[in-house]
Amino acid sequence: MRSISERLFLPRSYHLRYPFGHALGEVENRNQQLQILVDCLNLLENAEKPGTIIDAPYLWKRHQFEELFPS
Amino acid sequence: MIAQILSFLSLQLFKSSKVRELWAKNHREFEFNTGPWTPLQKPTKESQLCLITSGGLHLNTDPPFDTSDCNGDPTLRTIPLNSDQNKWKITHNYYDHSDAERDWNLIFPLERLCELRNFGKIGALANNHYSLMGHITGPHLPTLLHQTARELADRLRDEHTDLALLVPA
Numbered sequence: 140m141r142s143i144s145e146r147l148f149l150p151r152s153y154h155l156r157y158p159f160g161h162a163l164g165e166v167e168n169r170n171q172q173l174q175i176l177v178d179c180l181n182l183l184e185n186a187e188k189p190g191t192i193i194d195a196p197y198l199w200k201r202h203q204f205e206e207l208f209p210s
Numbered sequence: 211m212i213a214q215i216l217s218f219l220s221l222q223l224f225k226s227s228k229v230r231e232l233w234a235k236n237h238r239e240f241e242f243n244t245g246p247w248t249p250l251q252k253p254t255k256e257s258q259l260c261l262i263t264s265g266g267l268h269l270n271t272d273p274p275f276d277t278s279d280c281n282g283d284p285t286l287r288t289i290p291l292n293s294d295q296n297k298w299k300i301t302h303n304y305y306d307h308s309d310a311e312r313d314w315n316l317i318f319p320l321e322r323l324c325e326l327r328n329f330g331k332i333g334a335l336a337n338n339h340y341s342l343m344g345h346i347t348g349p350h351l352p353t354l355l356h357q358t359a360r361e362l363a364d365r366l367r368d369e370h371t372d373l374a375l376l377v378p379a
């Protein structure tokens with residue numbers, strides 16, 4: 140889907156190579172979901188021009204996510 | 211009859227991740243070499259955020275998206291902030307949403323955004339959030355662009371939303 144973000148010249152995009160239907164990752168993986176959302180908020184704060192795309196470093200089912208916020 | 215057969219074949223093909231990736235790579239209905247830009251007006255911790263998904267989510271009391279049309283359904287659904295998740299439903303044939311129905315956060319992370327608001331990372335969440343059906347093609351694209359998107363933008367402005375987070379499915 141990165142190619143669609145590029146062609147549409149979206150203002151800010153956060154790109155994850157995750158399966159369709161899993162935009163925020165795995166079922167009940169709270170730490171993963173919160174990390175991705177925090178990354179998106181950081182992108183909002185830090186992007187300086189339209190067309191900014193951040194490629195997430197988190198491989199599908201291979202990344203161990205830390206607890207950012209106590210549950 | 212022919213339309214129904216084409217729709218059925220299209221759905222079967224889209225169950226393959228390779229086909230979906232190929233479609234995304236070659237999907238060129240719109241192409242721009244510049245884009246809109248609105249600088250952040252205030253920090254996210256002081257901003258109101260609205261969540262939008264293209265995952266075909268809707269309240270079970272609202273009309274489902276039309277899956278009989280092979281070009282998709284370009285209309286909009288509203289998901290109120292405090293709506294009962296037991297009344298949420300996905301009507302979308304072009305992706306496997308079985309996991310999303312076990313954990314809505316996969317395509318509509320409203321629960322997680324509430325947590326981030328409570329932890330002070332977001333100022334507020336809008337009272338209304340929105341859902342579309344992805345995979346809009348052909349004659350419905352102009353409707354999506356010129357009617358639905360404008361209606362959505364009007365609502366965001368009227369509801370004083372600062373940030374819009376679009377989650378594709």
